[in-house]
Amino acid sequence: MADLGYAAIITAFIISAYCAVAAFVAARARINELWLSARNAVFVTFGLTSLASAALVYSFFTRDFSIAYVAEYSSSDLPASYTLAGWWAGQAGSMLFMAWILSLLSVIVVVQGQRQNREMTPFVSAVLMGILAYFLGIIAFASNPLEKMPLALSEGMGLNPLLRTSDMFSHPTTLLLGFSIFTVPFAFAMAALISGRLDDWWIHSARRWTLIAWIFLSLGNLFGMVWAYTVLGWGGYWGWDPVENAAFMPWLAATAFLHSVMIQERRGMLKLWNMVLVIITYTLCLFGTLLTRSGMLSSVHAFAMGAVGPLLLALTGLVLVGSLVLLWMRLPRLRSEHRLDSLVSREASFLANNLVLLGAAFAVFWGTVFPILSDAVRGVKVGVGPPFYEQTMAPMFLALIVLMGICPLIGWRKASPENLARNFVYPLAVAMPLALTLYLVGVRPLYAVLAFSALGFVAGAILLEFWRGVRARHRGHGDSYPVALPRLVWHNRRRYGGHIVHIGVILLAMGIAASHMFSTSVEKTVAPGESIEVRDYTVTFRELKESAGSDSLRVTAMLDVSRGGNDAGTLEASKRFEGNDQQPVTDVGLRSTPQEDLYVILSGWTDDGKAILKVAVNPLVMWIWIGGGVMVVGTLIALWPDGRRGRRLPVLERVPVGGLEVGRA
Amino acid sequence: MRRWMLLSATVLILVLAAWPSTTAAGDPPSVHEIASGLMCQCGCGMTVATCQESMPCTTSDAMVGEIQRQISEGKSKQEILDSFVAVYGEQVLALPRKSGFSLAAWVTPFLVLSAGAVLISALVWFWAKRGAAKPEVAAAEASSEEFRSYEERVDQDLALLE
Numbered sequence: 011m012a013d014l015g016y017a018a019i020i021t022a023f024i025i026s027a028y029c030a031v032a033a034f035v036a037a038r039a040r041i042n043e044l045w046l047s048a049r050n051a052v053f054v055t056f057g058l059t060s061l062a063s064a065a066l067v068y069s070f071f072t073r074d075f076s077i078a079y080v081a082e083y084s085s086s087d088l089p090a091s092y093t094l095a096g097w098w099a100g101q102a103g104s105m106l107f108m109a110w111i112l113s114l115l116s117v118i119v120v121v122q123g124q125r126q127n128r129e130m131t132p133f134v135s136a137v138l139m140g141i142l143a144y145f146l147g148i149i150a151f152a153s154n155p156l157e158k159m160p161l162a163l164s165e166g167m168g169l170n171p172l173l174r175t176s177d178m179f180s181h182p183t184t185l186l187l188g189f190s191i192f193t194v195p196f197a198f199a200m201a202a203l204i205s206g207r208l209d210d211w212w213i214h215s216a217r218r219w220t221l222i223a224w225i226f227l228s229l230g231n232l233f234g235m236v237w238a239y240t241v242l243g244w245g246g247y248w249g250w251d252p253v254e255n256a257a258f259m260p261w262l263a264a265t266a267f268l269h270s271v272m273i274q275e276r277r278g279m280l281k282l283w284n285m286v287l288v289i290i291t292y293t294l295c296l297f298g299t300l301l302t303r304s305g306m307l308s309s310v311h312a313f314a315m316g317a318v319g320p321l322l323l324a325l326t327g328l329v330l331v332g333s334l335v336l337l338w339m340r341l342p343r344l345r346s347e348h349r350l351d352s353l354v355s356r357e358a359s360f361l362a363n364n365l366v367l368l369g370a371a372f373a374v375f376w377g378t379v380f381p382i383l384s385d386a387v388r389g390v391k392v393g394v395g396p397p398f399y400e401q402t403m404a405p406m407f408l409a410l411i412v413l414m415g416i417c418p419l420i421g422w423r424k425a426s427p428e429n430l431a432r433n434f435v436y437p438l439a440v441a442m443p444l445a446l447t448l449y450l451v452g453v454r455p456l457y458a459v460l461a462f463s464a465l466g467f468v469a470g471a472i473l474l475e476f477w478r479g480v481r482a483r484h485r486g487h488g489d490s491y492p493v494a495l496p497r498l499v500w501h502n503r504r505r506y507g508g509h510i511v512h513i514g515v516i517l518l519a520m521g522i523a524a525s526h527m528f529s530t531s532v533e534k535t536v537a538p539g540e541s542i543e544v545r546d547y548t549v550t551f552r553e554l555k556e557s558a559g560s561d562s563l564r565v566t567a568m569l570d571v572s573r574g575g576n577d578a579g580t581l582e583a584s585k586r587f588e589g590n591d592q593q594p595v596t597d598v599g600l601r602s603t604p605q606e607d608l609y610v611i612l613s614g615w616t617d618d619g620k621a622i623l624k625v626a627v628n629p630l631v632m633w634i635w636i637g638g639g640v641m642v643v644g645t646l647i648a649l650w651p652d653g654r655r656g657r658r659l660p661v662l663e664r665v666p667v668g669g670l671e672v673g674r675a
Numbered sequence: 676m677r678r679w680m681l682l683s684a685t686v687l688i689l690v691l692a693a694w695p696s697t698t699a700a701g702d703p704p705s706v707h708e709i710a711s712g713l714m715c716q717c718g719c720g721m722t723v724a725t726c727q728e729s730m731p732c733t734t735s736d737a738m739v740g741e742i743q744r745q746i747s748e749g750k751s752k753q754e755i756l757d758s759f760v761a762v763y764g765e766q767v768l769a770l771p772r773k774s775g776f777s778l779a780a781w782v783t784p785f786l787v788l789s790a791g792a793v794l795i796s797a798l799v800w801f802w803a804k805r806g807a808a809k810p811e812v813a814a815a816e817a818s819s820e821e822f823r824s825y826e827e828r829v830d831q832d833l834a835l836l837e
Contacts, residue, residue, distance in 0.1 A: 251720050349802035358799050365791045373784035380780045381766065392777055393714040395722050395769025402784055533707055593732060611728050624728060 012077050012156040015065025019106075019154070022058035022113070023146035025051050030140035037132035037205070045132050052120045052135060055142065056113040063110045066103060066155050070096045076162035079103055079155040085168035085589075087561055092169055095178040099169060101303055101318060102155035104186060108299075109145045111190040116142065119194060127211060133201035134194075141193055144325055152317040171562075171588030171595045177237040181230060185257055188227030189295045192260060194219040195267075196292035196333075199285055203336040208343050210275065216288060217271045220264055221649045225642055227261045232638040239631070240600060246525075247634065250399040255378045256298030262371035263291040266364045269417075273357050276422070278347030282337070283364075285344065289333045294371070296326040301378070352424035359417045366413060370406045374399065400526070408461055411519055414512055415468035418475055433474070440470030461523045465516050472509050472516075479506070499647065507648025514644055517637030524630035525607075531626035533613065542625045546574045547608055549581070549625050554615055563587045567612045567621045569599060583612040583623065607631045704752040709742050710735075712752075712769050713759055722769050 029051035036045035066079070070093050075081040083096040083103070098104040116138045123131025149155070195216035202212040234254065235247035248254065267287035273280045300322040337344075350357050377394045384392040419433040445463035453459055476495070479502070483494040499506040534542050541550040552568040566584035571577075583599035599610035606629045614622040710724035717734035719726055723742075726735040738759070745755045759767045771777035 246725075249721055249725060349805065350799045352803050353796065353799050358795075361795050361799075362792075365788065365795060369784065369788035369791060372787055376784050377780065380771065384765075384771075384776060384780075388776055390764060391766040392771045392780065393766045393768045394771055394780060395712075395714050396725075397712070397770050398780065401770075402781070406788070531707075596728065613727060 011065045011068050011072075012074065012158060015062045015069075015156045016150075016154060018058040018062040018065065019146060019150050019156070022055050022062065022109075023143060023150050025058065026055045026113075026139045026143040026146055029055060030136050030143055033132045033139060034136035034204075037129075037136065048132065048135065048139075049120055052113075052116045052139065055139070056117045059106070059110045059113040059146075062156070063097070063106055066106060067094060067097055069156070070094070073166065074162075075164070075166050076158050077155075078157050078159050081159070081163045081166040083166070083169055085166040088166075088169055089174075092174050092178065095173065096169060098182050098186060099173055099178070100155075102149065102153040102157075104182070105145060105149050105153055105318070106155050107183075108186055108190050109142060109149060111187060112138065112142045112145065112193060115191060115194055119197070127215060130198075130201050130205060130207065130211065133205050134197045137197035137200045137204075138193060141197075141325075141329075148318055148321050152321055168589055171586065171593075174588065175237070175241050177233060177241060181233040181237050183230075184226045184233060185230030188223050188225075188230050188257075189260070189299060191219060191223035191226060192264070192292050192295045195223070195288055196329075199288040200333060200336065203285070203333070203340050206340065206343065208281065208340060210278075213271055213274055213284065217268065217275075218649065220267055220271075220288075220291075221645055224261070224264050224268065225645050225649075227257060227264070228638065228641060228645070231257055231261065232635070235638075236635065240598060241596075247631075248396075250377075250396040252378050253298070253302050255374045255399075256294075256301045259371045259374050259378075260291050260294040260298065262367050262374070263287060263294055266367040266371075267291060269360050269367075270364050273360055277357065279350070279357065280361075281346060282341070282344040285337055287364075289330070289337070290368075290371075293326060293330045293333075294375075296322065296329060300326055354420065354425045354430070356417060356420045356422045356425075359413060359420050363410070363413045363417060366406055366409045370403060370410070373402045373406065377402070404457075407519070408457075408464060411461070411464045411468055411515075414515065415464070415471040418509075419471055433471075436474045437467045437470030440473075441467035455527075458523070458527045461527075462520070465520055465523075468512065469516055472512055475509055476506070503650050503652060504648050507644050507646075507650075510644030510647060511641050512644075514637045514639070514641030517633045517640060519637070521630045521632070521634035521637060525628040525634070529626055529628045531624060533622070533624040535616065535620050535622045537618075537620045542623060544608075544625050545627045547578070547625070547627060548572045549608070549610060549623070551621050551623065554619055554621055561589050564597075565594075565612070565615065567599075567610075567615075567623060569610060569623075571601060571608065578608075581608070581610055583610040585612055585614075602632055604632050605629065704746060704755065706739060706742050706746065709746075709752055709755050710739060712756060713738060713742075713767055714769050716763055716767060 029048045032044050032048035032051065035041065036048055069077050069080045070084055071090070073080070073084065073086055079100060079102050080096065083099045084093055088096075096103065098107040116135060119134055119138060120131060123134070127134070198212040198216040198219070202208050231254075234257070238249060239247040264287075267284060270280050270287060271284055274284050300319065303318045303322060350361075352358065377398055380394050381391045384390055415437060419430075419437065421429045441463045444466040445459055448459045448462055449456075453462070476498070479498045480491060480494045483489045483498050484491055487494075487497075489497055499510070530544055532542050532544050536542060536551040538551055538553050541548050543549075548571070550570040550572075552570055555566045555568055557564045557566065564584050564586045566582050569581040569583065571579055571581055578601065581599035581601060582597075584597045585594040586597060587594050596611060599608075599612075601608040606627055609626040609628055611624040611626075612621060613624050616622070707724050710727065711722050713723045715721055715723045715726040715732065715735045715738065717726065717732040719732065723735045723738045726732060727739060741759075742755060745758060750758075756768065765772065765777070771780040773781055
């Protein structure tokens with residue numbers, strides 16, 4: 011089966027490379043037969059990558075320890091549920107997983123291309139299949155997950171205990187999906203540059219695909235946060251690890267694109283800028299893939315260093331330089347149809363939003379690569395840890411929150427003083443009293459007051475948008491208020507979906523700000539019967555309990571919790587040893603409410619039965635997860651296809667040109 | 676332009692420098708406080724504090740032991756951090772120093788952001804000035820945009836879609 015799978019990889023590499031060239035030639039020379047052949051090659055490539063993936067999964071389930079990758083990431087006693095996760099648990103398998111997703115995306119693009127952008131689909135396919143061929147080349151010749159060992163092992167090494175969790179199915183898969191899907195908007199942008207058709211056709215498809223990728227990347231990051239917080243016991247949900255940063259940078263750049271693309275759609279401006287943003291986003295995705303696989307930086311997520319690093323570095327360089335050269339060649343045709351009229355306009359506020367988002371992405375990038383830079387310049391590898399990011403990002407995130415409130419309040423082109431007064435008065439009426447109240451009730455430090463009143467300002471701005479829309483529907487259509495709200499959202503999905511995403515961001519930011527600024531923790535060694543008090547919680551250590559599984563040992567601290575003198579149940583915080591691994595896995599004790607989380611980590615224990623416990627009270631953490639969910643729901647609403655709008659778009663007329671059937675508006 | 680850039684950069688650096696740290700100066704050092712300022716040298720990429728809480732290794736165990744020993748000797752936070760730098764080099768610090776080459780880690784993001792802000796402001800100002808030279812077009816467009824009420828805009832959107 012492994013031989014068949016490897017043959018499929020090699021064949022897929024050859025066919026995808028052929029497809030990239032054939033699709034490009036067919037598009038340039040307008041040879042319909044060649045395009046049909048290339049289109050079929052897309053389907054064949056998907057079939058072959060599916061076959062290779064099936065061979066790998068089959069090898070995992072049949073415990074074929076003659077395959078090095080299977081032996082490294084599974085063992086006979088690994089539960090079936092985690093066996094599948096072995097596919098993406100390591101470097102070679104995750105590369106195959108990404109290649110499989112990319113081949114599936116290519117099929118979707120080709121199928122969609124039969125209905126829209128017919129004449130451009132060959133260009134898009136050429137880019138997609140070119141990138142896929144490169145990945146398949148790496149898999150075939152540098153990182154083969156189906157590589158056999160000279161002698162089969164009698165037993166595998168098993169999956170890392172840290173990865174034996176249900177989060178292994180949500181966090182890495184959504185992140186890899188997000189990274190892979192960003193290839194599609196990049197392919198549309200490159201197709202526009204290569205073909206020279208630089209009108210808005212590519213923007214609509216790129217925006218839609220970017221939103222889909224953005225959802226997956228958001229989910230991937232959120233699932234990672236949940237994993238870190240509830241399972242790994244990082245003491246937080248975000249550790250500013252280089253690989254976490256790698257997933258965050260393209261998210262920031264894509265967010266900037268999703269905002270600036272509105273200006274191009276609405277006013278025909280920022281054409282060059284949008285191209286640049288798509289290129290930056292995809293380059294950052296490749297950079298993230300490179301960081302994880304190159305061994306350049308120390309990270310809990312990093313795979314072993316190998317030949318893949320230089321190959322991915324070459325691809326990143328190739329993509330960046332190639333796309334910038336194309337951009338340079340098409341520069342004269344990327345002129346905006348209009349110019350910005352005023353600094354006080356929605357366009358300018360969106361530009362400010364873009365600036366801060368990219369500034370934040372640069373700050374993260376700079377912090378991530380600074381150790382390498384410092385090593386190259388001074389020969390000293392400087393440490394850049396979480397406190398650096400927290401201090402540099404805090405003012406930028408605050409600026410982003412404020413801009414999020416300001417942008418929708420300012421009119422297009424040039425806002426008049428009347429416009430500003432009318433739209434700012436209500437949000438300010440929310441923010442100012444909130445700031446005063448927070449100050450008077452003793453909230454400190456002052457930047458906490460600033461952050462929460464900024465969130466109040468944004469909430470006021472969004473509520474104002476909803477209220478005015480609902481009132482307009484009530485007056486114009488006679489809808490009752492409860493009916494007007496869902497109809498308003500449903501009939502303006504893109505606009506109000508965006509506002510719902512912003513509500514999610516407010517909730518998420520509220521949770522992050524509160525848990526970061528007002529978290530309280532105590533670390534103490536306690537004997538049975540002794541208590542730790544944090545705020546109004548009392549956590550009493552009852553006993554240490556040892557429980558042995560077939561191949562694991564768990565040490566659990568049994569805890570009684572009371573709050574304000576009232577019984578609040580029990581908690582368990584434990585350390586788990588899996589197999590022969592001497593490094594324990596932490597399972598935190600967590601009592602979560604909308605108001606706050608009681609969070610207990612068993613840091614260690616002594617020979618005489620004492621437990622070393624870290625007890626923390628983290629306010630409003632639950633709102634981070636709720637906010638993330640609201641963001642995803644809002645994005646889905648904004649993304650939901652609008653049939654009526656689709657019917658109003660100009661219908662492409664099928665006209666055979668030079669043998670290639672193309673559409674003409 | 677240069678003066679603006681300098682002014683913006685100075686303001687941002689001052690804001691950054693004034694950004695309050697999580698611990699008040701003068702507090703006696705705790706193990707967690709110091710462990711949060713040191714990177715674990717096992718290769719996990721986490722601070723010693725985080726490594727200890729999640730998946731402790733022998734390296735972070737040894738580092739915590741050393742922190743405890745030095746605290747018991749009455750050493751200050753800075754003295755303890757310096758002692759680790761003497762052993763492992765600057766890479767052990769979770770925060771780059773705000774001096775020498777490492778200052779670039781702190782300043783560069785804000786300089787880039789300031790430069791971007793100045794550039795965008797200058798471009799918008801230039802475009803707006805050039806647009807003002809064609810008042811007959813701009814004024815007509817602007818007036819129609821400016822004085823259209825928000826309710827009308829929403830109504831138009833809804834009417835278009837229904």
